Amino acid sequence: MGTIEVRLEQIVLDLESRINSDTEGLKKSIQKYGLITPLTVFGPDKNNNYYLIKGYRRYDVLKELSVSNHEYKEVPVNIISKKIDTKLERQTLRFHLNNTSKKTNGAEEQSAIDYIQNTGNYSDEELIEIAQPKPARVKRMKKSREIDKNLRHEIAKKRGSQHALEVIVNMPIPKKQFSRLYNLLLNRKITGIDADALKKLDKDELFDDLSDQQKSSAIKKVLAQSRFTDREARLIILAELMKDKSTDYSENSFELINYLARSLGDLTEMIHPDIRSDATDIQREQLRSGISGLTNSLSWTWKQEYKENDSNQQFYRTQIDELTSEETTKGYRFRLH
DSSP: EEEEEEGGGGGGGSSOOOOSOOHHEEEEHHHHHOOSOEEEEEEEOOTTTEEEEOHHHHHHHHHOOOTOGGSSSSSEEEEEOSSSOOHHHHHHHHHHHHHSSSSOOOOHHHHHHHHHHHHOOOOHHHHHHHOOHHHHHHHHHHHHSSHHHHHHHHHHHTTTHHHHHHHHHHHHOOOOHHHHHHHHHTTOOOOOOHHHHHHHHHHHHHHHHHHHHHHHHHHHHHHHHHOOOHHHHHHHHHHHHHHEEEEGGGGGHHHHHHHHHHHHHHHTTTTTTTGHHHHHHHHHHHHHHOOEEEEEEGGGSSSSSOOOOSSSSOOOOTTGGEEEEEEETTTEEEOOO
8 A cells, every 4th residue: 555645525435424423533633633544545546536445534524624724635545556446346345444453442542541641641631632532431440540450451352341340340249259250251251231230239339238148149140130132032932922822832831931930939039038027018919919810820830729719809729728838947838738
C-alpha cells in the first residue's frame, strides 16, 4: 500500500449509510490533531475516482468538516494495489479487514489511559477532554486501579472480561470462592452478563448477612440464572405444549418431570417453618390456594388420588385417617401407614 493525497470529492462510497455512527468524539479529534490514520481506498478507476474500503467514520467527518474548512478538501489515503473489479469484491475485502483487525482489550486501554493521566497529571475532567475516553469508563477504572496488575494482565491474555474481574475482586467472599470464580473467568466461563448479575447480588444490603456457605450457594444460583439456555427454552415450550396435549409429546415427559421435581425441591429448600409467624392472612390464603392447585395437579403421585368434594374447595385423601405428619429439620412431611 502506498500513501498519497487525493481530493475528498474523488472518493466514492458505495455502501449504505451506517446507523448511528457516533462521530462526535472523532470529529473533535480530527479538528485537534488532524487525520492521523489515512483512509484505505482502491483506485483510481477510469473516472479517476477511488472507492473507500476502510474508514467510513473518518470519511463522514471529513465530508462534514470540508463544507466550512478547505483544509479538509484533500486527505491522505492508503491505496490497495490488489485489483478489485466489483462491489462484491470490495465488500468482501471490507469485511475481512474489519474482522481481522485486533481490538484493544480492556487492560491495554486502561494501561494507556493510566499513563496519559499520571504522566500529564490530569484530572478526570482534563483526561476526558484530552484523550476522550467514555466518562463511565474513567469512573470504572478508578476501582480497577486497585486490582493487582498481574491479575488484570492474566485475564487480558485470555481475552476475559475486565468488568467481571472488577466485580469478583470487590465481592466480600472467601479466598476459596474467589479462586473458583477467577478460574471460571480465566476459562471464559464468566462474562460481562454474569458479572452484572453478580454485581446485583453483591450490592444488596443483606448479602453480607450470609455465611460463606450461603454466599457460595447464592453465587451458584445467580450464575445458573444469569443466562437463558437452549434447555430452558425447550422446557418452556414443552410446558406450554403439554398443558393441552401431553400424550402427543409423551417422549419428552421424562425431561419435563425431572425439571418439575428439581424446581419443587428448590422451592422447598427456601421455606423455613418459622416463616409462618410473619405471614399475613392474605398470604396464607394465597399459599393455601397454590398448594391446593399443586396437590390437585400432582394427585397421581400418590397411591390413591385426591378427590374433590362437592364445594370444589378442598381435596381429601380416601385414606386421610391413615395419613400422619412428622416434623423434620426442613419442616413437615406426611406418611401414609
